[in-house]
Amino acid sequence: MIIAIDGPAASGKGTLARRLAAALGYAHLDTGKLYRAVGWAVARAGGDPGDPQTAEAAARSLDLGLLGDPALSSDEAGMAASKVAALPGVRAALLDFQRAFAAQPPDGARGAVLDGRDIGTVVCPGADLKVFVTASLEVRAQRRLLELRQNGQDVKEEVVKRDMRERDDRDRTRSVAPLVPADDAVVLDTSLLTPDQALAAVMGLLAKRGQ
Numbered sequence: 001m002i003i004a005i006d007g008p009a010a011s012g013k014g015t016l017a018r019r020l021a022a023a024l025g026y027a028h029l030d031t032g033k034l035y036r037a038v039g040w041a042v043a044r045a046g047g048d049p050g051d052p053q054t055a056e057a058a059a060r061s062l063d064l065g066l067l068g069d070p071a072l073s074s075d076e077a078g079m080a081a082s083k084v085a086a087l088p089g090v091r092a093a094l095l096d097f098q099r100a101f102a103a104q105p106p107d108g109a110r111g112a113v114l115d116g117r118d119i120g121t122v123v124c125p126g127a128d129l130k131v132f133v134t135a136s137l138e139v140r141a142q143r144r145l146l147e148l149r150q151n152g153q154d155v156k157e158e159v160v161k162r163d164m165r166e167r168d169d170r171d172r173t174r175s176v177a178p179l180v181p182a183d184d185a186v187v188l189d190t191s192l193l194t195p196d197q198a199l200a201a202v203m204g205l206l207a208k209r210g211q
């Protein structure tokens, strides 16, 4: 069983995917972390995340041990991620790992929940359930601001909002794997939902489908 959760920044897809996986006993992969790790590796070394050769080399030699680095949650890492993510060679280099995770989830789990931007459209087009999570830009920016500040990061509201808009625009308009709901995705607007309510909505969908 494969569940694909896609959506824009801070829509709540990661929270939903993590909780869904815990509730079902499935494995969870936050695919945004892969792009953040590549973008951050390039930026930290003083490189340009928009440079195809540098970014592709970083994607091909990605150290999965870096995925737990707290620096990946920063606004700067998110911006670097969205620049490397627009490059076809970077996406190609990360595709096999994501597909293998979905096909053979670690620790013998019977299913996998993947969250990102293109899970339902490119990584797992045959997923059993696809959810496209949305929320208004205002709500998403406030959530991210709170999250970054709770993590001890000193960030300005207008910068977080501006970067989020820029990142969303780049993700939606890139030529390869743009952020768009799959034709068969269920759209879930979490603007007025708590994490519990979002989880209940998807558990309800699964129950209705007999899964």
Ligand SMILES: Nc1ncnc2c1ncn2[C@@H]1O[C@H](COP(=O)(O)OP(=O)(O)O)[C@@H](O)[C@H]1O
Residues within 6 Å of the ligand: 007, 008, 009, 010, 011, 012, 013, 014, 015, 016, 143, 144, 146, 147, 190, 193, 194, 195, 196, 198
């Ligand atoms: N339904 C929700 N209501 C309120 N806050 C939420 C909700 N879902 C997630 N959050 C919070 O918003 C922030 C971003 O959520 P996250 O799941 O990381 O978003 P995404 O993975 O889409 O970037 C986190 O601090 C999370 O706790």
Ligand SMILES: Nc1ccn([C@@H]2O[C@H](COP(=O)(O)OP(=O)(O)O)[C@@H](O)[C@H]2O)c(=O)n1
Residues within 6 Å of the ligand: 007, 008, 009, 010, 011, 014, 031, 032, 033, 035, 036, 078, 081, 082, 083, 085, 086, 115, 116, 117, 118, 119, 167, 168, 171
């Ligand atoms: N499947 C994915 C996941 C992330 N990404 C890119 O990686 C960036 C960071 O993703 P993320 O999921 O960690 O970002 P947030 O939604 O947590 O802010 C996004 O802005 C996208 O550019 C992608 O292109 N495809």
